[in-house]
Amino acid sequence: MAILTHPPEIPINVASIVDAHIDRLAVIDKELHGKTPDHSNLKSLRQVIAGSEFIARNLETTKYLLRDIKASVAPRQPGEITKTIGNLSEDTSTLMSELRQIRKIEITRLGWRDLMGLAPLNEVMLTLSELADASIDAALSCAHQKIREQYGEPIGEVSSEPVQLSVIGLGKLGGRELNMSSDVDLLFSFRESGYTDGSKSISNHEFFVKVGQHLIDLLQRPTDQGIVFRVDMRLRPNGNSGPLALSFDALDHYYLTHGRDWERYALIKARPVGGDMGAGQELIENIRPFIYRKYLDFGAIDAIRRMKSLIEQEQSKKSLTRNLKLGRGGIREIEFVVQSHQLIFGGRDKRLQTPSFYQALQLLPEAQTLSQDTCHQLKQAYEFLRSIEHRLQILDDQQTHSLPTEDVSRARIAFSSGFGSPEALELELVTVTENVHSVFQSVFNEATDGGSEKPDSGFEDLWRSAVTEQAEPEQIAQLGFQEPLQIKSLLEGIPRSRFYQAFSREGRERLDTLMPKILQQCLASEYPDTALTRSIFLIQS
Incomplete structure (x- = not known):
């Protein structure tokens, strides 16, 4: 993942655009200061303009903004922007103007830092x-x-x-x-x-x-x-x-x-x-208490599966292959994995009751709901995709999440992301999003198209046997589990558990419908015994 480690040369089809902006800024600078402009930061300025038409326009239309950024592009201290805005006028028309001017200045400064690789995502x-x-x-x-x-x-x-x-x-x-x-x-x-x-x-x-x-x-x-x-x-x-x-x-x-x-x-x-x-x-x-339930109701599991299914249906219907947010393996899938685990486990572990993606992702391994390796993969992918998303949006101050198809815009996004060509960036995005989608599927132990199909009768028979504590190890082994005695103990422990005893008749009926599907889906995974162990832990949480 590049993101401005060593930026390549400005692409030929972008250089002429950058040169035109540099020439205009030189004229403006001379008019303001009455002297030949200082070119000490020219390389940085060219790099930023190559990545953002929006910033280039702001520098040309806002007096002294370029001078101020050259003087100091240090990060804002926490509370600094709040203090500035807190001192603004309460007159409607004046406030409207001042807020828009502050936004222009702050996003220009922040965009400069981001495009120069000075500002981490957080x-x-x-x-x-x-x-x-x-x-x-x-x-x-x-x-x-x-x-x-x-x-x-x-x-x-x-x-x-x-x-x-x-x-x-x-x-x-x-x-x-x-x-x-x-x-x-x-x-x-x-x-x-x-x-x-x-x-x-x-x-x-x-x-x-x-x-x-x-x-x-x-x-x-x-x-x-x-x-x-x-x-x-x-x-x-x-x-x-x-x-x-x-x-x-x-x-x-x-x-x-x-x-x-x-x-x-x-x-x-x-x-x-x-x-x-x-x-x-x-x-x-x-x-x-409405958001986080102390004991997991199966409506929550069903709702999560429905939401997951809706995400996949939307991806199949729309042309989202270039969309970093909504496409396969995109930002939404990463956020869904994390927030679903918060919804399921947050009632019992209050540490997970946080609006922060980063805090939740850090806590999930400690709460033993996702592995450290999975969370590390998701964090890296999230930071990469969000950083590219920022470059898409700072290019022309547009609310977009999709890679452009026009050649010059593709070249500018690739350059500002530290890639030598649009093809190199897009190849890296395929790798990252496929890894995310793999996690998205495996975390829920569910094949993409198998969630609503009736499971094979063997899985229903196994669950009925487990409920009456009559599951046979041979029956479990024939289905494909590697440790039949351990699986027998896990399954037969569910009906004896306090959480099961507290269920209403409707709740038990829903579990009877759900468990054969879980068994079948776990056996479709690479490590069925581990998948079932995690699924049962989830159900009993």
Whole structure:
């Protein structure tokens, strides 16, 4: 995996583009400073421009930006961006302009560091996430003030105290894993219902819907300076058809009565990012029992298998072979492996209840749910794919995850990734994604197309025998297991376990349906005994 170890020469079909930008910057530099420009950083500048048309445009249109970057391209310190944005105006039009200008400057600086190989992946993701957090909080403060001027302060009907909105980040924002051109997935909620205290009183729900609408507009309305962040609210209860903001009680009621398994999966990433942070954390603690179950229900296993099947169906229907996120062996498969294990095991091991991909990946071997070697493979692949994804997006500030097909763009991406040709990069991507897909399949002990087929009768017979503690070692060996006595003990231990005894009739029936499939799928793997041992450990967790 290259990623700028020793960058090759700028490709011929890219060099003319770079030269044109260098010439324009030289003219601008001379106009600003009245002297011949300093070419001491010319090699670095050419390398960055080769990798990003977006950065080249920003350097040409933003006074003194190139000078400032040449003077210092050191990483931002934690909290530095937050402090800068916290001092901005609360006037709507002024804030919109200032936030867009700051985004342009910060992504140019960060993109420069990334393209020069100075910024590790974690720095890029954390810096972008801090930029988003601070921008959201500033936009919320401005929006709250604007709506309060019209309707008064929202007051809690029980506490009689002012109420604030809590903004919850989901997805990559929740995990502090934003990329160069991410949406921000948000959820709006408030602690108490009630009414505002102004002369034109409205309900707290109406107030915070208006605040949310204004916040979204501040961040994503296109201007001549672009946007700050695109806002995606589809992960809220009932998606686009649901209320934009809900009280804590309404959210609790929804998840208790209507919450679906995919929402449990999405909420793993929940993190307060703006507004009343303390109340936001309280909300997350309140819904943890919905996300993480102390004892594994088989609905969760079924849901994970359905989600896995949907991923594979989507890959088979769409032309996703060049998509680093959604394609076979892409970023989504890596995240699915990790988050599925969090969902399954997080109820018993609270260390896994983290929105951070990196933290979860580090903890899974300690929790004995994935091997150290598997997690190392996933980490390397994730960092490689995310780094290439950043180069795709910084090229022209586009939200894309697919390798380009046009020759010049292919050459620029390959160059900025440290490869001598597009073909070399694409060959490496095939190797990486095939390895990921192999892990994706093996971790769940399931053949790609075998999940819904009825298992052979021999597996049903074995499970029925195990339930009555009458499984025969010869029967187990004939099916293909290497250690029949050990497998007999494992299988017959399930009906004697406390977790099995606590099952309802429906739960036992679901297990009776599931176990023959698990047996068949484990025998289809390279190491059937190990696969079954892990599967039974998963079921009993």
